[in-house]
Structures are given as structure tokens and as C-alpha cells.
Amino acid sequence: MAKINLAGVQRNRDLAEIFHQMALCYKYLGNEERFRAIAYEAASRTLYNLKEDIAVYAKDIKTLDTLKGIGESIGEKILEYLSANKIETFEKLKKKVPQQLLELMDISSLGPATIKLLHEKLDISNREELIEAIEAGRIATLRGFGAKRIENMKRGLKLFKEAHTRLLLEDAMIIAEPIFKQVQSMPGVIKAEIAGSLRRKKETIGDIDIVAAAEKRLWKKIIKNFISFSSTERVLASGETKASILLKKTNVQVDLRLVEESEFGAALLYSTGSKEHNIVLRTIAKAKGWKVNEYGVFETESDKKLAGATEEEIYNLFDMQFIPPELREMRGEIEAARNHLLPKLVEEKDIKADMHMHSTWSDGAENIESIARYILSEFPHYEYIVITDHSPSQHIAGGLQAKEFLAQFKEIEKINKKLGKGFIKKGVELDILTDGSLDLPDELLQQFDWVTASIHSGFNRDNTKRLIKACQNPNVHCIGHPSGRLIGQREPYAVNWDELFEISISTGTAIEINAQPLRLDLRDDLVKMAIEKGVMLTISSDAHSLNQFSFMSLGVAVARRGWCTRKNILNTFKWQAIESFKKNKTKVSGTMAL
Ligand code: DGT
Ligand code: CA
Ligand code: CA
Ligand code: ZN
Numbered sequence: 004m005a006k007i008n009l010a011g012v013q014r015n016r017d018l019a020e021i022f023h024q025m026a027l028c029y030k031y032l033g034n035e036e037r038f039r040a041i042a043y044e045a046a047s048r049t050l051y052n053l054k055e056d057i058a059v060y061a062k063d064i065k066t067l068d069t070l071k072g073i074g075e076s077i078g079e080k081i082l083e084y085l086s087a088n089k090i091e092t093f094e095k096l097k098k099k100v101p102q103q104l105l106e107l108m109d110i111s112s113l114g115p116a117t118i119k120l121l122h123e124k125l126d127i128s129n130r131e132e133l134i135e136a137i138e139a140g141r142i143a144t145l146r147g148f149g150a151k152r153i154e155n156m157k158r159g160l161k162l163f164k165e166a167h168t169r170l171l172l173e174d175a176m177i178i179a180e181p182i183f184k185q186v187q188s189m190p191g192v193i194k195a196e197i198a199g200s201l202r203r204k205k206e207t208i209g210d211i212d213i214v215a216a217a218e219k220r221l222w223k224k225i226i227k228n229f230i231s232f233s234s235t236e237r238v239l240a241s242g243e244t245k246a247s248i249l250l251k252k253t254n255v256q257v258d259l260r261l262v263e264e265s266e267f268g269a270a271l272l273y274s275t276g277s278k279e280h281n282i283v284l285r286t287i288a289k290a291k292g293w294k295v296n297e298y299g300v301f302e303t304e305s306d307k308k309l310a311g312a313t314e315e316e317i318y319n320l321f322d323m324q325f326i327p328p329e330l331r332e333m334r335g336e337i338e339a340a341r342n343h344l345l346p347k348l349v350e351e352k353d354i355k356a357d358m359h360m361h362s363t364w365s366d367g368a369e370n371i372e373s374i375a376r377y378i379l380s381e382f383p384h385y386e387y388i389v390i391t392d393h394s395p396s397q398h399i400a401g402g403l404q405a406k407e408f409l410a411q412f413k414e415i416e417k418i419n420k421k422l423g424k425g426f427i428k429k430g431v432e433l434d435i436l437t438d439g440s441l442d443l444p445d446e447l448l449q450q451f452d453w454v455t456a457s458i459h460s461g462f463n464r465d466n467t468k469r470l471i472k473a474c475q476n477p478n479v480h481c482i483g484h485p486s487g488r489l490i491g492q493r494e495p496y497a498v499n500w501d502e503l504f505e506i507s508i509s510t511g512t513a514i515e516i517n518a519q520p521l522r523l524d525l526r527d528d529l530v531k532m533a534i535e536k537g538v539m540l541t542i543s544s545d546a547h548s549l550n551q552f553s554f555m556s557l558g559v560a561v562a563r564r565g566w567c568t569r570k571n572i573l574n575t576f577k578w579q580a581i582e583s584f585k586k587n588k589t590k591v592s593g594t595m596a597l
């Protein structure tokens with residue numbers, strides 16, 4: 004898989020955060036600065052998604068200029084930051100805009116005008132004061148603030164809290180990796196694993212847990228070493244066998260637990276959780292006259308140790324199959340493991356294609372040929388990719404007109420010829436309009452190799468009917484990011500999943516697991532429900548830039564948490580099988596001919 008330069012990613016993200024703050028300042032300053040706000044937000048996004056260290060581009064303004072959303076003025080700010088570690092314009096902005104109000108700007112339901120009004124009329128300057136004012140009923144006394152608007156504010160606040168107390172899986176992985184490597188390489192550490200929700204690949208992560216087996220005589224030194232890592236902001240706790248630190252910048256907590264090599268499996272099992280899974284294991288043990296703790300499994304009466312060095316050994320003792328961490332959520336895994344009925348979970352290496360991505364034709368950062376060459380070199384096991392640019396209704400995202408799609412077909416054919424194989428498939432991410440109709444005519448749709456239809460508007464209502472109507476179109480092969488949620492930013496819209504899954508099966512329409520870190524949509528529990536009914540899924544990155552193709556691994560994690568085998572995932576099959584799947588479309592049948 005593609006390797007990422009972590010120091011570079013961190014630098015890019017620091018700068019992205021500054022540009023985001025600058026955008027918020029300009030947004031606050033009002034209409035005249037509106038375009039600056041948009042420009043800085045776009046630059047922030049580009050930096051956030053940049054694969055290479057920004058320093059690589061920063062040799063001169065011209066190279067920077069080739070980056071999407073970065074012109075001369077912002078380019079200069081980047082150079083300034085890289086040489087001086089600060090940006091003068093930002094320093095000045097900070098003086099003009101009340102900084103404490105900025106955190107309010109990040110709440111999805113609040114615009115600058117509302118914030119100013121709340122500040123002026125009710126002296127509200129931060130989230131706590133806003134929450135207090137809502138609860139005391141003071142907001143409701145203002146003109147224009149009805150029950151519905153206040154409800155929206157509450158929802159925005161709830162999402163904000165979620166987004167700021169828990170990390171997205173992707174961010175947690177990036178933050179954890181360097182710390183984990185540091186732990187692994189400390190003298191005396193025999194082996195180490197990441198545990199907790201991060202090992203279970205939950206969509207959001209509260210803190211990072213690491214378990215290490217180490218030589219006992221060096222434990223003291225290891226703990227001392229750990230709490231004085233250069234990335235440590237603050238030490239929360241430090242004892243003989245464990246320690247907790249807060250990391251600089253991100254304020255993320257990292258818990259380290261030390262054990263002896265013979266206890267490693269038991270400690271790892273305990274720290275991996277979930278808590279509910281652990282509790283059930285303990286209950287089962289009790290019934291057998293055993294006890295389970297961080298040190299091993301013991302006979303309660305004699306204290307004789309029965310297992311503990313590896314997780315395999317422990318599950319084996321319980322006469323269970325090894326339960327992959329992603330399944331340890333009390334969704335039936337204990338029962339299945341006892342009956343030796345656990346599914347063989349899909350793996351990254353099973354994935355043969357990415358079926359949702361955007362090129363420069365719409366809102367992607369790379370042209371089709373660069374995408375194809377990148378995939379061929381970084382994902383050599385992929386057999387095909389589907390370019391799915393936006394359809395006409397997506398103005399902001401540069402949606403293509405019918406004519407432009409025909410031109411894109413020509414380009415794809417040309418590049419395929421050059422590469423000597425039919426690697427690139429012609430696709431589209433079609434807009435499902437408010438009434439469930441589609442925004443391209445059927446004659447055109449028939450010419451695509453793969454059509455994914457998604458909802459990009461009307462998030463505040465039940466969208467079951469719209470989705471069903473899209474499935475019923477014989478030219479639609481897949482539903483994209485089916486719930487429309489953005490983790491910590493936008494709630495999923497209402498869908499009757501039972502009904503949608505039934506229709507998806509009867510019309511032969513696949514459902515996507517969108518692997519964008521903010522989406523992870525379809526959600527894991529719904530994935531399980533879908534495949535139990537027999538729905539065919541796809542996993543796609545929805546990449547808008549080259550570094551986003553690696554999001555596939557997040558999508559695979561969601562599929563694993565949803566109990567998927569490779570047979571549940573359409574893009575683990577060869578293109579020929581996709582063609583048969585398409586032929587099945589609209590034939591009313593419950594089973595797919597694959
Ligand atoms: P998070 O950090 O909120 O995303 O979720 P986890 O699952 O990583 O939870 P965390 O960090 O509080 O604890 C790590 C693991 O330690 C957890 O998954 C199971 C275990 N654990 C923590 N507290 C308890 C407890 O009170 N009882 C049991 N049985 N296990 C616990
Ligand atoms: Ca944790
Ligand atoms: Ca923890
Ligand atoms: Zn989309």
C-alpha cells in the first residue's frame with residue numbers, strides 16, 4: 004500500500020488548520036471578505052489532502068501555483084509559514100476578530116450574522132455560554148429564533164461535541180503511528196500492539212491504547228522514557244505498569260500498559276475490548292470456575308494459570324475461534340465463535356477495484372491519466388477503476404453536462420489504449436433529485452460502464468422514496484454514500500433501511516460503503532444488516548486526490564466490522580462478474596448470479 008510521509012502530513016495539517024482559522028476570521032468579517040473566506044477554506048482542504056510534504060512544493064511560488072486552490076497570495080503565505088513559522092496576516096486577523104467567537108463558527112448551524120447577534124444581544128462568546136442561554140430559554144426571547152431554529156442549534160452543538168471529543172478513525176491512525184513506533188523501538192520492549200477502539204477500527208476513537216510486553220527490570224525506564232517523549236504535552240498519570248499522556252497540538256490521550264511476555268495475550272485482550280465483549284468472556288469463565296483478568300485466565304480455586312501469552316491461546320481455551328478485533332462488539336460474535344461459524348472477513352488484498360473517484364473533469368485534483376498511473380503503481384493488485392465524476396446538478400462540484408461526458412469517454416478510451424488495457428471504466432456519480440428522478444437521460448446512462456446514484460441535497464427528511472426510485476431505474480447500478488451523514492458534522496437523513504435493502508436486492512442494485520473518513524457510509528451495523536438480507540455491497544474511496552485512494556483500508560475496516568466476507572463485496576470480483584451483476588439488474592430475484 005502507498006506509504007505516507009508522516010512528518011509532512013503533520014506539517015500540511017498544521018498549515019491547513021491555520022488557513023481554516025483564517026477562513027473563519029474572514030467569514031466573520033462579513034460579506035466583503037466572503038471570497039477570501041472561500042479561498043482560504045479551499046486552500047485548507049488542498050493542504051489537508053496533500054500527499055507530499057508541502058515543503059516539497061515550496062521551492063518557489065510557481066510550483067505552489069500548480070496546486071489546486073493555491074494562487075500567488077496564498078502561496079506567499081505558505082512560504083512565509085515555512086520560513087518564519089507564522090503568518091503575519093493571520094496575526095493581524097487574530098487582533099481584529101474576537102478569537103473566542105471562532106469556535107462558535109465551527110458549529111454547523113451557526114452563521115456569522117447569528118453569532119454577532121448572539122454576542123451583541125446576549126453577550127454570548129463561547130459554547131458554554133450558548134448552551135447555558137439555550138437551557139435558560141434566553142435565546143427563545145430573541146426575534147427570529149423559533150423552536151425549530153433552536154432545535155437546529157442544539158443539534159449542531161451535539162455534533163460539534165462529538166467531533167471535538169472523539170477523533171475520526173483516520174486521524175487517530177495517523178496520530179497513533181509515530182507514537183506506537185516509538186514505543187516499539189524502546190530498549191526492553193519485546194513486542195507491542197495498539198489496542199482499544201483503534202484496534203477494533205471503530206469509526207471514532209476516544210483515546211489511543213498501547214500494550215507492550217517488556218523486560219520487567221526495564222519497566223521503570225520505559226515508563227520514564229514514554230512520559231518524556233518530545234510529543235508529550237502533559238503527563239496525566241504515571242505508575243509502575245502504566246502511564247497516560249496528552250499529546251501536543253492534538254491533545255489526544257495515549258495510554259501505555261506494560262506486561263510480561265507471558266501475559267501479553269491477556270493484557271491485549273483486556274485492553275482491546277470492547278468492554279461489553281470482555282464482560283461476557285468473564286461471565287463465561289466464571290461459569291467454568293475460571294477467572295479472566297489482564298494477566299491471564301486462571302482456575303479460581305487453585306489460581307492455576309490456564310492461558311495468557313496469546314489471544315489465540317485464550318479463545319482456544321474457551322473452545323472458540325479466534326475473534327478478530329473488529330468483531331468484538333457483542334453483535335453475536337461469541338455465539339458464532341463457539342459454533343465455529345465466524346465469517347472469513349474480507350481483507351484489503353481481496354479488493355480488486357475502486358469504483359468511485361473524481362478527476363479534474365469535476366471536483367477532483369488529478370487528471371484521469373495521472374490517476375490511472377498512480378493506481379497502477381501504488382495498488383498493483385487492482386484490475387480496474389471507475390471514474391465517477393459529478394453530473395450536471397452538482398454545480399459547485401463542477402458537474403459535467405451530457406456533452407462533456409461524451410468527451411470524457413473519448414479521453415478514457417485514448418488513455419486505455421495507451422496503457423494497453425481496459426483498466427479505466429466509464430462511470431458517473433449521478434445526482435438523485437428531490438423527487439427521486441435523475442439528472443441525466445437514460446440514453447446517456449446506458450453508455451456508462453457503471454452508474455452510482457447519490458443524494459446531495461434535502462438532508463432533513465426521510466429519503467427512502469428517493470433512494471427506492473433511483474434503485475428502480477434500470478441504469479442505476481449502485482447507491483453512493485447511502486445515509487448522507489458526515490461524522491460529527493451532519494446527522495444521517497432518515498431512511499427505512501429494511502425497505503431500501505429489500506428493493507436493492509429485488510432490483511439488483513448495489514449499495515456503497517463510502518470510505519471517506521468523514522463518511523464511512525454505510526455504517527458498520529447497517530452493513531451487517533444489509534448482508535444478512537443478501538444485499539451486494541461495494542467499497543470505494545470516493546477519492547478526490549491521489550492520497551485519498553488509501554482510504555480504501557477504512558472502508559474495508561467498516562466492512563469487517565459489518566461481518567463481510569469477500570463475497571459480500573462486489574469489487575472483490577473481476578470485471579466480468581460486474582458485467583453479470585449488471586445483467587441481473589431489474590430481474591426480480593433474491594440471489595445474485597455471481
Ligand atoms: P474509546 O477510547 O472511547 O474509543 O474506546 P475504548 O474501547 O478504546 O475504551 P478505553 O480506552 O476506555 O478502554 C480500552 C479498553 O480497556 C476497553 O475497550 C476495554 C477495557 N476496559 C476499560 N475499562 C473497562 C472496564 O471497566 N471493564 C472492562 N472489562 N474492561 C474495560
Ligand atoms: Ca481507547
Ligand atoms: Ca484508554
Ligand atoms: Zn457524492
